[in-house]
Amino acid sequence: MSFRSKHFRFFIVLFLAIIVSAQSDAKPKNIIFMIGDGMGIAHVTAAKIVKGSIDMERCKVMGMHMTASADNPVTDSAAAGTALSTGFRTNNDVVGLCPEGKPLKNLMEYAHETGRATGVAVTVILTHATPAAFYAHHKARYHYDIIADQMIESGLDVMIGGGWNNFYPKTFTGSRRKDDRNLILELRKKMPVVTSYESLMQADGIRQITAMLDGGHLPHASKRDYTLGNLTDKAISLLNQNQKGFVLMVEGSQIDLAAHDNDMQRVIDETLDFDTAVKSALDFAVADGNTLVVITADHETGGLSFPYKSIEGNKIVAGKFSSDNHTAAMVPVFAFGPDAEKFGGIYDNTHIGKTLIELVKCDAEPCN
Ligand SMILES: [Zn+2]
Known part of the structure; x- marks a missing residue:
C-alpha cells in the first residue's frame, strides 16, 4: 500500500464521517403534527377493536404525555394547544399567551422564519381553540371575532376547516360576528377563499388557500362524503410546493365533541376519520423520506374505559364513560420519520x- 493511497483512504474515511455526522445533525424538512382532540388510549383502543388494524400502528416510536395546564391538572383545549404549539403551559381558556399575558411564539411563527410554508386542517371551526393555538394570541378562547381577526393576519398559507360564520359581517345570514367587517373579503385580498369541498379539490397551481367548508363545525365524520384524510392530502399537496419545506397541523377535532356527548359510535367514527389523516401523512412521509410525523392528543375526554364483558368480537357493546368532560389521564404519542426517537x-x-x-x-x- 503506497503512502499516497493511505492518505487518500484517510481522507475518504474523514469525508464520509463528515457527511454522516452532517446528516445526523440535519433537521426534518417537513413536519406534520397531528392532534386527536380528546383522544385517550381507550379511544385508540376502540378504533383498533372495530377496524382490526389502524394506521397509527405504523409508528414504531411511542410515548405518553401529561396534559395538565398551568392552573389545572385537567386542561382545556386552549391551554393544551398552547403547550403543544409553544412549549409553555398557560391557564385554561388562554390561547398563545403565558399566564401573565405575554405572547408566546408558536411553532408556525418559528417555521415562517425558516421560509417554510405552514397550514392547518381541522374538522371544527378554524377559530376553535386547537387551531387558534397555532396562530393566535388571546386571553379568551371564545372571543371568536378577535381570533378570526388574528387568523387572517397570521401568515398561514393553507387553512382548511369550518366556521365562515365568524368571518362574514353581522348582516349576513348565519353570521355570528358583532360588527360589519367582512373578513372573507379582507382575506380574499391575500389568497383564494372557498366554501365547498369541490372548490377546494379543484384548487390547483396555487400555494395559498383558505377553505371554510361550513358555517360552523364540519359535519360529523359519518355524515361527510369526504374524510380528514382527503383534506390532509390536499393540504400536503399545496404546502409541498415550497422547496424550503412545510409545517402542517392536522386535528381530528370532533373525537372530543363525541366523547363530551358520551357517544361511543361517534367516538369510533371520529377516531377512524382521524386515522385516515394519519394514513395520508404517513404515506407522504414514507415517499418523501424527510418528513417527521408526530401524532398525539391534547387531553383525554370522557374517562372512557372498557370493563369486563363490554366487548364482543369486534364490537363495543358497553363502553363506559366516567365523565362528560376532560380528564387528567396521560395520552399517547406516536412518531415516525427523522427525529421520531425524541x-x-x-x-x-x-x-x-x-x-x-x-x-x-x-x-x-439569518436563516433564509
Ligand atoms: Zn373538550
Missing part, C-alpha cells in the same frame, strides 16, 4: 412543543 418516553405536554420548535428553528441568523 418523542419516546413519558414527559409533560411542553416537551412536544419545545422539541418541535427546536426541530424547525434556525441554527443561525
Whole structure:
C-alpha cells in the first residue's frame, strides 16, 4: 500500500464521517403534527377493536404525555394547544399567551422564519381553540371575532376547516360576528377563499388557500362524503410546493365533541376519520423520506374505559364513560420519520412543543 493511497483512504474515511455526522445533525424538512382532540388510549383502543388494524400502528416510536395546564391538572383545549404549539403551559381558556399575558411564539411563527410554508386542517371551526393555538394570541378562547381577526393576519398559507360564520359581517345570514367587517373579503385580498369541498379539490397551481367548508363545525365524520384524510392530502399537496419545506397541523377535532356527548359510535367514527389523516401523512412521509410525523392528543375526554364483558368480537357493546368532560389521564404519542426517537418516553405536554420548535428553528441568523 503506497503512502499516497493511505492518505487518500484517510481522507475518504474523514469525508464520509463528515457527511454522516452532517446528516445526523440535519433537521426534518417537513413536519406534520397531528392532534386527536380528546383522544385517550381507550379511544385508540376502540378504533383498533372495530377496524382490526389502524394506521397509527405504523409508528414504531411511542410515548405518553401529561396534559395538565398551568392552573389545572385537567386542561382545556386552549391551554393544551398552547403547550403543544409553544412549549409553555398557560391557564385554561388562554390561547398563545403565558399566564401573565405575554405572547408566546408558536411553532408556525418559528417555521415562517425558516421560509417554510405552514397550514392547518381541522374538522371544527378554524377559530376553535386547537387551531387558534397555532396562530393566535388571546386571553379568551371564545372571543371568536378577535381570533378570526388574528387568523387572517397570521401568515398561514393553507387553512382548511369550518366556521365562515365568524368571518362574514353581522348582516349576513348565519353570521355570528358583532360588527360589519367582512373578513372573507379582507382575506380574499391575500389568497383564494372557498366554501365547498369541490372548490377546494379543484384548487390547483396555487400555494395559498383558505377553505371554510361550513358555517360552523364540519359535519360529523359519518355524515361527510369526504374524510380528514382527503383534506390532509390536499393540504400536503399545496404546502409541498415550497422547496424550503412545510409545517402542517392536522386535528381530528370532533373525537372530543363525541366523547363530551358520551357517544361511543361517534367516538369510533371520529377516531377512524382521524386515522385516515394519519394514513395520508404517513404515506407522504414514507415517499418523501424527510418528513417527521408526530401524532398525539391534547387531553383525554370522557374517562372512557372498557370493563369486563363490554366487548364482543369486534364490537363495543358497553363502553363506559366516567365523565362528560376532560380528564387528567396521560395520552399517547406516536412518531415516525427523522427525529421520531425524541418523542419516546413519558414527559409533560411542553416537551412536544419545545422539541418541535427546536426541530424547525434556525441554527443561525439569518436563516433564509
Ligand atoms: Zn373538550
